[in-house]
Amino acid sequence: MKIFESKLWRDKAGLAGLLLFLIAAVAPIVWCFGYAIAYSVGLAGFLRDGFTLRYWSKALSEGEIARSFVFSGAVAAAVIVIGATVALALVLGFRRELRRGFLSSLLYVPLALSSLVAAFLIARWLSGAGFFSRIACSLGLVSDPQHFPNLVNDPFGIGIVAAHLLLAIPFFALTMLQIYEIEKIGDLRRLATSLGASLTQTRWRVAVPILLAKSSTNLLLYFIFVLGSFEIPLIVGAQSPLMISLLTRRKFGIYELAQKPEAFVIAVFYTIVLLFLLTIIFRKREEALS
Amino acid sequence: MNRALHRIPFVFVALCCLFPILFLVLQSAAGRWDYPHVLPQSFNANSWRVIFSAAHLGQSLLLSLGISSAVGVCATAGGFLTSKYIASHRHRRTLLYLAYVPFVMSPVIFGVCILFLFIKLRIADHFLGVVVGQGIIAYGFAIIFFARFWNAQLRATEDLVYTLGGNSWDAFRRVLVPIARGTLLVCFCQTFLISWFDYALALILGGGKIPTLTIRLFGFITEANMQLAAVSGLFLILPPIALFWLNRKFLLKPV
Amino acid sequence: MFLEVRNLIKAFGREPVLHHLSLDLPEHETLSILGRSGCGKTTLLKLIAGLIDPDDGDIRLNDTSINHVAPQHRNIVYLYQESLLFSHLNVFENVAFGLRLRKVPSATIAEKTERMLEHLGLETHRKKRPEQLSGGQRQRVAFGRALIINPTLMLLDEPFSNLDAEIRTQMQELFKRVAQEFAITAIFVTHDLKESLIMGDRMAQMSGGKLRSFSSKEEFVNDPETGVGAELHFWESLKEQHSVTIL
Numbered sequence: 001m002k003i004f005e006s007k008l009w010r011d012k013a014g015l016a017g018l019l020l021f022l023i024a025a026v027a028p029i030v031w032c033f034g035y036a037i038a039y040s041v042g043l044a045g046f047l048r049d050g051f052t053l054r055y056w057s058k059a060l061s062e063g064e065i066a067r068s069f070v071f072s073g074a075v076a077a078a079v080i081v082i083g084a085t086v087a088l089a090l091v092l093g094f095r096r097e098l099r100r101g102f103l104s105s106l107l108y109v110p111l112a113l114s115s116l117v118a119a120f121l122i123a124r125w126l127s128g129a130g131f132f133s134r135i136a137c138s139l140g141l142v143s144d145p146q147h148f149p150n151l152v153n154d155p156f157g158i159g160i161v162a163a164h165l166l167l168a169i170p171f172f173a174l175t176m177l178q179i180y181e182i183e184k185i186g187d188l189r190r191l192a193t194s195l196g197a198s199l200t201q202t203r204w205r206v207a208v209p210i211l212l213a214k215s216s217t218n219l220l221l222y223f224i225f226v227l228g229s230f231e232i233p234l235i236v237g238a239q240s241p242l243m244i245s246l247l248t249r250r251k252f253g254i255y256e257l258a259q260k261p262e263a264f265v266i267a268v269f270y271t272i273v274l275l276f277l278l279t280i281i282f283r284k285r286e287e288a289l290s
Numbered sequence: 291m292n293r294a295l296h297r298i299p300f301v302f303v304a305l306c307c308l309f310p311i312l313f314l315v316l317q318s319a320a321g322r323w324d325y326p327h328v329l330p331q332s333f334n335a336n337s338w339r340v341i342f343s344a345a346h347l348g349q350s351l352l353l354s355l356g357i358s359s360a361v362g363v364c365a366t367a368g369g370f371l372t373s374k375y376i377a378s379h380r381h382r383r384t385l386l387y388l389a390y391v392p393f394v395m396s397p398v399i400f401g402v403c404i405l406f407l408f409i410k411l412r413i414a415d416h417f418l419g420v421v422v423g424q425g426i427i428a429y430g431f432a433i434i435f436f437a438r439f440w441n442a443q444l445r446a447t448e449d450l451v452y453t454l455g456g457n458s459w460d461a462f463r464r465v466l467v468p469i470a471r472g473t474l475l476v477c478f479c480q481t482f483l484i485s486w487f488d489y490a491l492a493l494i495l496g497g498g499k500i501p502t503l504t505i506r507l508f509g510f511i512t513e514a515n516m517q518l519a520a521v522s523g524l525f526l527i528l529p530p531i532a533l534f535w536l537n538r539k540f541l542l543k544p545v
Numbered sequence: 546m547f548l549e550v551r552n553l554i555k556a557f558g559r560e561p562v563l564h565h566l567s568l569d570l571p572e573h574e575t576l577s578i579l580g581r582s583g584c585g586k587t588t589l590l591k592l593i594a595g596l597i598d599p600d601d602g603d604i605r606l607n608d609t610s611i612n613h614v615a616p617q618h619r620n621i622v623y624l625y626q627e628s629l630l631f632s633h634l635n636v637f638e639n640v641a642f643g644l645r646l647r648k649v650p651s652a653t654i655a656e657k658t659e660r661m662l663e664h665l666g667l668e669t670h671r672k673k674r675p676e677q678l679s680g681g682q683r684q685r686v687a688f689g690r691a692l693i694i695n696p697t698l699m700l701l702d703e704p705f706s707n708l709d710a711e712i713r714t715q716m717q718e719l720f721k722r723v724a725q726e727f728a729i730t731a732i733f734v735t736h737d738l739k740e741s742l743i744m745g746d747r748m749a750q751m752s753g754g755k756l757r758s759f760s761s762k763e764e765f766v767n768d769p770e771t772g773v774g775a776e777l778h779f780w781e782s783l784k785e786q787h788s789v790t791i792l
Binding site for chain 2: 012013014016017018020021024025026028029031032033035036044045090093094097102103105106107108109110111112113114115116117118120121123124125129131133134135137138144145166170221224225227228229230231234235244245246248249252263264266267270271274275278279281282286
């Protein structure tokens with residue numbers, strides 16, 4: 001009788017997969033969250049002097065962190081809403097052309113832009129002395145850089161939103177194009193037409209709801225990415241308000257040691273928000289699959 | 291006339307897609323470019339000569355290629371193996387949720403929180419620290435990427451190999467990996483790009499001592515050296531364009 | 546007895562699937578098991594193949610318990626509903642797969658595979674990829690891949706259910722011929738009454754995780770629960786109605 005090897009071997013491979021997962025995925029996150037909590041309550045770090053909630057009460061009372069979260073959320077929401085709207089318009093208006101031919105390949109080009117390059121381009125295009133300001137000047141709309149609207153390093157995050165849109169619109173458009181094919185929206189629209197719907201009705205009652213519903217998890221994930229973005233607000237963002245990642249980096253990197261724990265207060269808050277948003281995403285996925 | 295008018299939107303969209311690249315090329319060759327001139331007043335190849343003659347950008351390019359390749363290979367292999375385990379697990383949903391966390395987390399917050407551990411492990415301010423840090427994020431992505439790959443048919447195919455006399459290694463080597471070849475390549479490209487585009491982790495975990503292409507690019511931007519920044523930008527985006535072109539039919543499946 | 550299964554019990558979570566299931570199968574015979582979807586047929590086959598473990602019970606092959614023998618060492622081949630051909634290999638390599646696993650010399654592989662392809666009428670398709678084949682051709686390749694390694698036992702899990710009626714009949718005839726030529730011992734599972742009668746030398750019916758074996762086909766046909774009687778009654782009634790209409 002041969003020894004039963006298969007299950008053991010299969011378990012070995014499974015064991016390797018599990019160990020790798022625990023070491024390379026779970027442990028780092030548990031460490032990050034645990035260390036952040038410990039640092040933020042004075043149990044770790046340079047200033048560890050025992051459990052204290054003073055960093056938390058300082059962070060909550062000052063309002064800078066709350067403003068940063070609100071600002072980051074607003075920027076992320078603006079990117080998602082504007083990006084999804086433009087992407088929808090592109091997909092519904094130029095779907096056939098985007099599916100084949102030269103245009104279908106061109107849409108991938110902006111995906112190759114990194115956040116740093118996108119931020120650099122927006123800074124070169126939208127700043128006071130930027131490319132569009134020069135065009136405006138040549139058209140007689142402005143006479144010097146100061147008269148051009150402040151679109152970069154501005155307090156409303158216009159430059160940040162613009163840079164993110166440079167990346168988000170092609171991404172959303174390509175995702176929605178795929179959804180259009182997979183969900184057979186074309187067939188559904190033809191079916192709706194046979195039931196008496198006009199072209200506009202098939203667009204607004206069939207195509208748009210399905211596209212938005214099926215891309216909602218992707219949109220939520222992108223929201224999370226924008227929320228935690230660093231490179232773009234670093235180059236085209238203002239000094240205040242700062243987005244979450246920038247504020248964390250500033251407080252962590254600052255010489256005043258007393259501010260370091262506040263960086264970890266932000267990290268804990270951010271992680272809680274992240275887990276909450278991920279839970280929503282997973283619930284949506286479960287609903288979609290059931 | 292109508293056809294010409296009908297083409298205007300396509301031309302506009304095409305220009306929008308190409309404009310970033312065209313502008314980078316223009317900027318990289320721009321000599322004097324005073325306000326309010328729309329186009330540069332003069333062109334030169336100074337920055338290109340500097341790039342190719344000076345060792346530092348070439349070195350950064352090779353360093354970035356090395357780091358991203360290492361991250362791509364390790365994350366893809368690890369993600370492939372782990373996702374197979376997760377796919378057949380009772381608590382698949384929970385494990386997949388956990389895999390999402392490192393992938394979607396802000397790299398800055400992740401870097402700030404894990405830096406102390408990396409210092410203790412003596413991999414901070416080191417090439418290895420950057421690879422491990424980026425690898426953790428890319429590994430999470432790879433698990434998610436392969437989650438849909440492991441379907442019932444693949445499991446049945448693997449079982450079939452066992453009944454034909456093969457063991458687990460045979461199933462991997464002779465069947466699963468060959469079937470997954472295209473998918474593995476796409477995952478490698480995507481994880482390569484996660485590392486290639488990263489700036490935050492290279493900055494925090496590398497301590498500024500690991501001069502990746504993104505670190506160099508940021509340096510040129512802050513020095514207001516627009517020509518060199520544009521050249522670095524082109525170096526940064528040309529490999530991804532090539533990879534996207536090769537893998538376009540596999541990309542962007544909805545989550 | 547060549548294959549003996551005794552008091553097999555299997556549950557998935559709280560859901561019991563097999564209840565003290567027992568069966569016997571002599572060598573070189575085909576046992577046909579008739580059962581509806583969800584009655585536990587696939588679970589039974591997977592247990593015999595070693596792909597899952599029983600909660601209790603014993604499986605014996607040639608008087609030796611194989612409960613703790615790995616699937617790759619049982620020499621029991623499991624054929625699915627889908628042909629599950631390896632998409633990265635052509636027909637020749639698909640059939641030769643099991644021999645390559647056993648590190649058989651290349652010359653022997655070439656000879657045996659060519660012979661098997663001729664036997665199954667696939668010699669002109671040797672270089673084709675699976676996606677270039679019809680459903681029936683794919684199942685024939687799956688057969689060839691299983692037969693070439695001389696399996697001790699073949700387990701067929703509704704292998705023809707995805708085929709259209711004409712191809713299905715051809716495949717049934719092919720299996721009967723091959724079973725005789727290669728003296729195969731097999732368990733053939735189906736939900737199709739007619740197919741179960743055609744394919745089996747011995748008959749059994751599975752329901753609610755339990756198996757009822759019949760000593761002969763006559764016993765199977767005459768048993769009211771197998772459905773043969775109802776089927777015959779239906780066709781006879783139709784014939785009578787038809788006769789009345791003609792009159």
